[in-house]
Amino acid sequence: MPRRSTRLDSQGYYDNEGRPIICYKEHLNRVFNSRCSRSSSFRSRAESTSTRNIHNNIITNMDKNIKSYKDSESNTNRPSNSNEIGDSYRNDVNNTSSNRHRNSRFSTIFNQNVFYILFCIIVLCFGFACREEFLLNKLNKETMTNFESQVNTLREEILRLNKVLNSLQPVADTMPNFALESQEARVLLDRSSQTYSKKGGCAYLFGIFCKRPVHPRTVLQGGSPRAVGRCWPFEGGQGHLFIALSHPAYISHVTLGHISKNLSPTGTIPSAPKTFSVYGMTTLDDKETYLGTSLFDQDGDATQTFELPDHGTGVFKYVKLQVESNWGHPDYTCLYNFRVHGKLAEVTDR
Known part of the structure; x- marks a missing residue:
């Protein structure tokens, strides 16, 4: 009686006579295929060795398949014939092939999903980067717009403050002065009143004159503030000053x-x-042209500007200031500053 395996016998691989239920000779031609011509003895030995190896491998695989089959089946009945075992083996082979196909398909789907996820991540990163750049550009534009609006507001405020400051300044400081000595205007002494000098007011100390009379050109020197007593006096309440302007x-x-x-x-x-009254002349030989008469208010500002009613009647190079009266001093009248304003004449108008 051939030797039987206790483990295979317990699993029903032998019949009552001790022979294996399944014959594996049908698989030898498929598994073993000699491609070279060898001697018959060597071929028989190789076939015998290969047959044993294949038999052992098939039995081992059958053990694994039967075990998996028994675990997967809810019914634990043992197979009773060779056809059921063959069908089980073929089903296991088919399941293995299906599992491989399913695994291959799952791997393909998994790779596609991974690619899709990576693609989505890249798109999202790119979108976030573009959004950040867009927001940054928008913020820069808003900042520049706000900065420009603030600059415009400050500019308008500066212009308004300049207007306020100009309104606080004397009107005479906002117009050109053609009777300014630094611009080559001058006083014609031979046509002006005499400077007032008090009798006995001048004396010599060790041969040096201790008091100098004030020159009429002081009236054309401008300057602020004015020092008390720094003026040109002429005698009495009436007098005149003759001026050659810097420009016609x-x-x-x-x-x-x-x-x-x-x-x-x-x-x-x-x-x-x-x-006081104002007269104008183009040349020294011309007749004086009356330009207007005004009143200086002693209770008003220190510097008072007057518009001449007859201005624009001609171009003048010389101006005469005629003082008609003062505010009550019996001996002299003082002139601190006198200015002439207007528009510069063109060369063709001279």
Whole structure:
């Protein structure tokens, strides 16, 4: 009686007579295929060895397949014939092939899903980067817009403040002055009143003259603030000053300056001119052209500008200031500053 395996016998691989239920000779031709011509003895030995190896491998695979089959079946009945075992083996082979196909398909699907996920991640990253750049550009544009609006607001505020400051300045400081000595305007002494000098007011100390009379050109020197007593006096309440302008001009305004009552030691300015008139001439030989008469207010500003009613009647190179009266001083009248304003004449108009 051939030797039987206890493990295979317990699993039903032998019949009652001790022979294997399944014959594996049908698989030898499929598994073993000799491609070379060898001697019959060597071939028989090789076939015998290969047959044993194949038999052992098939039995081992059958053990695994039967075990998996028994685990998968809810019914634990043992196979009773060779056909059922063959069908089970073929089903296992088919299941293995199906599993391989399914695994291959799953691997393909998995690779596709991974590619799709990576693609989505790249798209999202690119989208976030573009969105960040867009927001940054938008923020920069909004910042520049806000900055430009702030600059425009500040510019408008500066212009408004300049207008306010200009309105606080004397009108005479906002117009050109054609009776300014630094611009080559000058006083014609032979056509002007005499400078007032008090008798006995001048003396010599060790042969040196201790008091100098003020020159009429002080009136054309401008400057601020005015020093008390730094003026040109002429005798009495009436007098005149003859000026050669720096440029021929259309005369529109004149400005007369004096110290205010606040700066006067006595609190009064009786030597200030009160009523005055202005005349213009193109040449020294021309007849004087009357331009207007004005009143200097002793209670007003220290610098007062007057518009001439007859301005624009011609181009004048010379101006005469005629003081008609003062504010009550019996001996002299003081002139601190006198300005002539207008528009510069063209060369063809001269």
